[in-house]
Amino acid sequence: xxxxxxxxxxxxxxxxxxxxxxxxxxxxxxxxxxxxxxxxxxxxxxxxxxxxxxxxxxxxxxxxxxxxxxxxxxxxxxxxxxxxxxxxxxxxxxxxxxxxxxxxxxxxxxxxxxxxxxxxxxxxxxxxxxxxxxxxxxxxxxxxxxxxxxxxxxxxxxxxxxxxxxxxxxxxxxxxxxxxxxxxxxxxxxxxxxxxxxxxxxxxxxxxxxxxxxxxxxxxxxxxxxxxxxxxxxxxxxxxxxxxxxxxxxxxxxxxxxxxxxxxxxxxxxxxxxxxxxxxxxxxxxxxxxxxxxxxxxxxxxxxxxxxxxxxxxxxxxxxxxxxxxxxxxxxxxxxxxxxxxxxxxxxxxxxxxxxxxxxxxxxxxxxxxxxxxxxxxxxxxxxxxxxxxxxxxxxxxxxxxxxxxxxxxxxxxxxxxxxxxxxx
Numbered sequence: 001x002x003x004x005x006x007x008x009x010x011x012x013x014x015x016x017x018x019x020x021x022x023x024x025x026x027x028x029x030x031x032x033x034x035x036x037x038x039x040x041x042x043x044x045x046x047x048x049x050x051x052x053x054x055x056x057x058x059x060x061x062x063x064x065x066x067x068x069x070x071x072x073x074x075x076x077x078x079x080x081x082x083x084x085x086x087x088x089x090x091x092x093x094x095x096x097x098x099x100x101x102x103x104x105x106x107x108x109x110x111x112x113x114x115x116x117x118x119x120x121x122x123x124x125x126x127x128x129x130x131x132x133x134x135x136x137x138x139x140x141x142x143x144x145x146x147x148x149x150x151x152x153x154x155x156x157x158x159x160x161x162x163x164x165x166x167x168x169x170x171x172x173x174x175x176x177x178x179x180x181x182x183x184x185x186x187x188x189x190x191x192x193x194x195x196x197x198x199x200x201x202x203x204x205x206x207x208x209x210x211x212x213x214x215x216x217x218x219x220x221x222x223x224x225x226x227x228x229x230x231x232x233x234x235x236x237x238x239x240x241x242x243x244x245x246x247x248x249x250x251x252x253x254x255x256x257x258x259x260x261x262x263x264x265x266x267x268x269x270x271x272x273x274x275x276x277x278x279x280x281x282x283x284x285x286x287x288x289x290x291x292x293x294x295x296x297x298x299x300x301x302x303x304x305x306x307x308x309x310x311x312x313x314x315x316x317x318x319x320x321x322x323x324x325x326x327x328x329x330x331x332x333x334x335x336x337x338x339x340x341x342x343x344x345x346x347x348x349x350x351x352x353x354x355x356x357x358x359x360x361x362x363x364x365x366x367x368x369x370x371x372x373x374x375x376x377x378x379x380x381x382x383x384x385x386x387x388x389x390x391x392x393x394x395x396x397x398x399x400x401x402x403x404x405x406x407x408x409x410x411x412x413x414x415x416x417x418x419x420x421x422x423x424x425x
Contacts, residue, residue: 063121068324074111088234
């Protein structure tokens with residue numbers, strides 16, 4: 001059970017062997033001064049007259065930010081399919097699983113608890129459920145809910161779009177959650193094989209009108225690229241089976257760049273996976289890095305045995321890359337720290353501090369929340385997580401970060417808005 005400890009003082013401070021603010025250089029014997037749920041100051045001198053807790057031999061990170069997950073699949077005890085399962089076969093298995101709205105809400109609650117236990121304090125969740133029906137959970141992470149929309153055929157596009165608008169209007173009328181005045185909602189056109197280009201344009205325009213981010217699965221598999229080129233294959237068969245196939249919905253010879261151009265209309269766009277984006281498409285993302293981000297899910301990528309991820313190329317071009325966990329249908333847990341560890345192992349030429357930023361500040365910026373979370377700095381929420389440092393690591397920022405990434409120990413304490421929400425220290 002998550003233990004929620006309310007800090008009675010309006011002002012407190014914590015000290016750690018090393019603090020990684022992410023937005024600033026690391027600090028040995030760093031002290032974080034917290035006031036009214038936000039970071040007041042980060043330095044090496046404790047504030048006068050303020051209660052100080054010494055955390056000992058830990059690395060203190062910003063609360064992890066998960067840029068992409070599906071919490072409604074968090075009731076699973078094992079992943080769907082087998083490693084290397086073709087994507088269309090895996091999608092068929094997912095859609096054929098029976099569930100109920102009640103089970104979905106229970107899974108979301110389980111996923112939120114699971115995330116906090118792994119030091120995740122903010123996440124972007126693809127919502128196939130009604131967020132307003134979720135029970136309030138002050139211990140759970142800050143969740144930006146992306147309303148998923150599916151409507152491939154031209155006949156279904158108008159109702160799919162109007163359905164989203166109705167959801168947004170109802171949500172606003174019923175008091176959807178805000179974070180410092182920002183709506184914690186977004187729009188999630190699912191993927192090129194479930195959302196036609198005309199519908200995608202309308203959904204992106206609506207998101208821009210409502211000042212909400214967009215999340216879109218793109219270039220996730222070779223099957224998807226083949227579908228865009230030929231209109232045939234496993235995804236076409238799924239659409240046929242579900243009476244959604246429209247041979248005129250996607251022009252033959254389409255490529256991911258066609259969809260990236262549509263996404264530029266959004267104030268913030270998260271390009272989910274992007275496993276098979278070409279260099280010219282990555283360069284396009286780099287040119288639009290202020291509004292567009294690429295979300296890499298390392299362990300899901302490994303599970304489907306995709307070709308090597310183009311992380312080094314993307315970063316060298318200047319793409320903003322964030323980390324996500326995807327769901328428990330393709331991943332053993334929802335730990336962003338574990339995603340960092342796999343990314344560090346698979347991409348040894350990428351500096352550890354860059355990978356840390358991918359799972360914190362870059363992910364926050366991707367969702368438009370970078371000024372509020374993702375770093376330990378003055379004015380941002382005091383969302384933090386402490387991770388034990390392995391024995392014998394010398395006083396070197398790089399050595400400590402590499403040692404944490406090479407270890408398997410989970411976070412031992414997490415703060416959300418300056419309050420302890422989970423602790424094993």
